[in-house]
Structures are given as structure tokens and as C-alpha cells.
Amino acid sequence: MKTMHNIITIDGPSGVGKGTLARKLAQKLNYILLDSGAIYRLAALWLLDNDVDLDDEKAVVKALSLFDIHFASQDGQTHAYLNNQDVTKRIRQEKVGMLASKVAALAKLREMLLQKQRDFASIGNGLVADGRDMGTVVFPQAKHKFFLEASSQIRAKRRFDELREKGEAADYDIILSELEKRDFQDRNRKVAPLVPAEDAVIVNTDQLSIDEVFITVYKGIKD
Numbered sequence: 001m002k003t004m005h006n007i008i009t010i011d012g013p014s015g016v017g018k019g020t021l022a023r024k025l026a027q028k029l030n031y032i033l034l035d036s037g038a039i040y041r042l043a044a045l046w047l048l049d050n051d052v053d054l055d056d057e058k059a060v061v062k063a064l065s066l067f068d069i070h071f072a073s074q075d076g077q078t079h080a081y082l083n084n085q086d087v088t089k090r091i092r093q094e095k096v097g098m099l100a101s102k103v104a105a106l107a108k109l110r111e112m113l114l115q116k117q118r119d120f121a122s123i124g125n126g127l128v129a130d131g132r133d134m135g136t137v138v139f140p141q142a143k144h145k146f147f148l149e150a151s152s153q154i155r156a157k158r159r160f161d162e163l164r165e166k167g168e169a170a171d172y173d174i175i176l177s178e179l180e181k182r183d184f185q186d187r188n189r190k191v192a193p194l195v196p197a198e199d200a201v202i203v204n205t206d207q208l209s210i211d212e213v214f215i216t217v218y219k220g221i222k223d
């Protein structure tokens with residue numbers, strides 16, 4: 001397996017700050033960004049909108065064969081399109097995140113999304129890929145692999161503060177229990193579960209600010 005020097009993978013549980021870190025790194029390095037969670041969210045929304053029975057593998061495969069997605073930059077933000085409809089806001093809903101975690105356990109679905117994710121590596125100078133299995137399954141040959149960790153309480157508190165800051169309703173206990181449920185599903189599924197790659201650098205962000213996480217990871221890449 002040939003090492004790919006221009007691929008950085010950032011894996012970790014929900015709400016650990018992977019997205020923010022990946023975005024900052026991609027900007028700094030002028031690399032392409034792959035938010036793989038958004039792809040799972042798009043798949044979940046597509047199956048939801050088409051009323052597909054998740055236990056019916058044939059129906060899932062059939063629906064996904066008509067699944068067309070793309071991302072586009074608009075006003076400094078990445079917009080997600082599902083069959084040419086802008087669904088950026090819809091895929092961020094908590095219920096879609098939970099459903100994404102559920103559909104992400106389907107082996108066939110993961111297989112169908114694999115190439116879509118790998119294609120991102122051939123677009124630009126390099127790639128920062130964020131998700132759950134970027135370093136283990138999608139880009140095992142990446143040179144730089146990071147796995148972010150933080151306690152579920154700290155992740156829930158950060159999410160709570162973020163929602164409050166935006167003026168949105170937030171309940172800490174609900175956020176914590178949903179986050180722990182999603183973690184459990186993601187860590188315990190049979191295919192591509194959430195685990196650090198053997199060669200990943202683990203970064204515990206409990207006591208670190210976003211800037212400190214960035215500096216730690218950036219140093220790791222440059223060393």
C-alpha cells in the first residue's frame with residue numbers, strides 16, 4: 001500500500017470538533033475538504049424522503065442507485081445538494097444525524113458510498129477527510145491520521161453552548177443522551193465501527209480550545 005502524503009484523516013465521535021478542525025486545516029493547506037458525515041446524512045435524508053424500509057436491502061440499493069449528490073461553495077459556506085435540491089439545513093437536523101448513524105450500519109450502503117468519498121482525493125492538491133472511518137477504511141494509506149477524543153459531557157456542553165449562542169432552544173440532558181446513543185451505535189456496528197486506526201495520533205481535546213487542537217494537529221503534520 002503506497003502512503004499518500006497529501007491526505008489527512010480526522011476521525012472521532014460526534015461533537016468532538018472534527019468538522020471545525022478539518023475546515024481550518026483545509027483552508028490553511030489549501031486542500032479539499034471531505035465531510036463524510038454529510039454524505040451519510042444525505043443518504044439518510046434520501047431514504048427518509050423516499051420512505052425506504054431500511055430492513056429491505058434491495059429497496060435501499062435501488063434508492064441509492066438514483067442518489068445524486070454534490071457540494072458547492074456559496075458565501076463562504078459549503079452547501080449540500082441532493083438531486084439538485086439545496087438541503088444544507090435539513091441534513092443538520094438532529095433526527096437526520098440519528099438516522100445517518102442508523103443507516104451507516106448497513107454494509108451495502110457503506111460500500112455504495114465508498115467510491116464517492118475516495119473520489120475527493122483526486123480533485124485538489126490534497127485532502128482533509130473527516131468522519132468515523134477515514135483512517136481505517138476509506139483512506140488507510142493516508143500519511144497523517146488523527147483521532148479526536150473528548151468526554152461525552154464536554155462534547156454535550158460544547159454543543160449546548162453553541163446552540164444557545166445561536167439563540168436556539170437546547171436541553172443539555174437531551175443533547176447528552178442523544179450523543180451517547182449515537183456514539184454507541186457508531187462504535188458498536190459490525191462494519192467500519194468508530195475506532196482509531198492503529199497508526200492514528202490520538203488527541204484528547206477535553207482541556208483544549210479549538211485553536212490549541214489546531215496547533216497540535218498542524219505541528220503533527222509539519223514534523
Ligand code: DC
Binds near residue numbers: 036041101104
Ligand atoms: O459526522 P456526522 O455527525 O455528520 O455523521 C453522521 C453519522 O454518519 C454518524 O453518526 C455516523 C455516520 N458516519 C459514518 O458512519 N462514517 C463516517 N465516515 C461519517 C459519518
